[in-house]
Amino acid sequence: MTDKDVAQRFIDAVPHARALGMVLEEIGEGRAVISMPYDARFVGDPSTGVISGGVVSALMDTCCGAAVLSYPGARGTATLDLRIDYMRAARAGQRIIARAECYHATRSVAFVRATAHDEESARDDGLPVATVTAAFTMDGGKAAGKQRALADEAAAPDAGGAA
Amino acid sequence: MKRTTPEPVQVIKERRDKALRVLAGSIPYAHFLGIRFDRRGDELTALLPFDEKLIGNPFLPALHGGVTSAFLEVTAIIELSWSILWEEMETGTLDPRVLDADHLPRLPKTIDFTVDYLRSGLPRDAYARARVNRSGRRYASVHVEAWQDNRSRIFAQATGHFLIPARARPE
Numbered sequence: 186m187t188d189k190d191v192a193q194r195f196i197d198a199v200p201h202a203r204a205l206g207m208v209l210e211e212i213g214e215g216r217a218v219i220s221m222p223y224d225a226r227f228v229g230d231p232s233t234g235v236i237s238g239g240v241v242s243a244l245m246d247t248c249c250g251a252a253v254l255s256y257p258g259a260r261g262t263a264t265l266d267l268r269i270d271y272m273r274a275a276r277a278g279q280r281i282i283a284r285a286e287c288y289h290a291t292r293s294v295a296f297v298r299a300t301a302h303d304e305e306s307a308r309d310d311g312l313p314v315a316t317v318t319a320a321f322t323m324d325g326g327k328a329a330g331k332q333r334a335l336a337d338e339a340a341a342p343d344a345g346g347a348a
Numbered sequence: 349m350k351r352t353t354p355e356p357v358q359v360i361k362e363r364r365d366k367a368l369r370v371l372a373g374s375i376p377y378a379h380f381l382g383i384r385f386d387r388r389g390d391e392l393t394a395l396l397p398f399d400e401k402l403i404g405n406p407f408l409p410a411l412h413g414g415v416t417s418a419f420l421e422v423t424a425i426i427e428l429s430w431s432i433l434w435e436e437m438e439t440g441t442l443d444p445r446v447l448d449a450d451h452l453p454r455l456p457k458t459i460d461f462t463v464d465y466l467r468s469g470l471p472r473d474a475y476a477r478a479r480v481n482r483s484g485r486r487y488a489s490v491h492v493e494a495w496q497d498n499r500s501r502i503f504a505q506a507t508g509h510f511l512i513p514a515r516a517r518p519e
Contacts, residue, residue: 200403226379238458240418242421247404267417268460268462270459271458
């Protein structure tokens with residue numbers, strides 16, 4: 186099973202990621218790209234039709250988590266701290282594409298940064314909608330035994346409970 | 349000197365509840381998540397009733413970090429708007445009778461938002477309260493805390509900075 190299969194299963198197994206319609210585009214070596222379609226139910230300000238900041242947060246958090254899980258040796262993770270800066274409003278009607286990179290990891294902590302684009306800025310390499318810096322837990326810690334067992338269960342091909 | 353009769357309590361309550369309903373109902377994503385607001389005087393408590401689609405880790409299970417973050421952000425935005433709206437209602441600059449979805453003050457825009465995840469969100473109802481630490485003419489700083497069963501066991505907190513939209517006031 187490739188890394189991408191594992192991660193897509195990870196996304197599919199996350200009810201909220203499914204509820205938001207997230208699609209895993211790329212994954213591997215501590216990097217992940219996840220996109221999400223525009224949906225009127227996820228609007229934050231009806232006067233503009235702009236997607237809610239909370240949705241972008243959820244997408245970024247998932248993307249960062251996926252990046253951490255694809256880091257060599259990683260088996261389980263949880264968000265410790267996540268800061269999001271909103272540079273501009275996402276264009277109404279366009280997909281949001283999040284790109285995360287786990288740029289450093291110790292035995293117990295993973296450091297991640299991410300950007301979110303709409304279709305137009307992704308294509309033109311323009312100004313991102315938002316950027317994120319985050320710290321995630323990684324293996325080692327006290328809860329790691331349990332987390333690891335759970336992650337193994339999620340990744341095991343014969344684990345029936347994954348979905 | 350003639351004293352004006354105070355308004356009946358029911359009239360005041362209805363006016364405030366209506367304003368809150370219009371404000372809280374203005375965010376489609378808050379509705380999607382199922383967020384509601386409870387009011388005691390000017391104090392708001394946000395409620396996030398548990399739902400399967402809010403799960404991020406099905407094996408623990410735990411609330412999705414993004415749900416927690418969105419819940420905190422919605423609570424902060426509503427609290428900030430509410431504090432501005434409250435001021436305008438009390439001073440009479442805003443007539444709540446004309447308040448509906450089309451006559452709502454523009455919502456504040458999030459500049460940045462930092463979430464501190466203290467423990468995993470359990471698969472049950474969550475609550476949150478926000479405090480506006482500073483609200484100037486253009487910028488505001490808001491702190492928000494969320495808990496579940498036990499008020500003193502906060503499972504996440506956040507601080508955010510917001511841009512307050514220019515308000516077109518009637519002359």
